[in-house]
Amino acid sequence: SAATDYQAEDARISQGTVATNHTGYTGSGFVDYTNVKGSYVEFTVDAAFAGTASVALRYANGTATDRPMDLSVNGAVAAPAVSFPATADWNTWATKAVNVTLKAGTNTLRATATTDNGGPNLDRVSLGTPADTQAPTR
Ligand code: GCU
16 A cells, blocks of 8 residues: 655654755655754654554665664654664665554654764655565565
8 A cells, every 4th residue: 555654844843943955855844853862753643554554764864873763653662773874965865664563543653863963854754554665576
């Protein structure tokens, strides 16, 4: 099934700002995490049914240093210290996909920086089934 996109600039932002000073983002901008541990972006998402979902985070990291983030679902860490490694520059976006368990209906997804560098720049999350983010098999 097709993934549903949630723009970071429309999400709940703690210790970050909406920015447009790099190219290649979707929507009206992206979130520039403040360079501080604990900064986060929280998305409220809808799941049609309970079960495993793929959360694909589109990000840029123009530094040479990983910017890991905890991914929490409904207040509990579901994927600790997910790696957001360097992209070529701040205009180059990559996608990191993580499988999480959602309940049917409304869920919160929070991506929290775990180091003093803060998070990467975050463009959006795409919520789908795991098949949405895997290469087709036959
Ligand atoms: C630069 C860059 C920002 C980025 C920041 C960072 O200032 O222009 O987009 O967020 O570095 O290190 O997080």
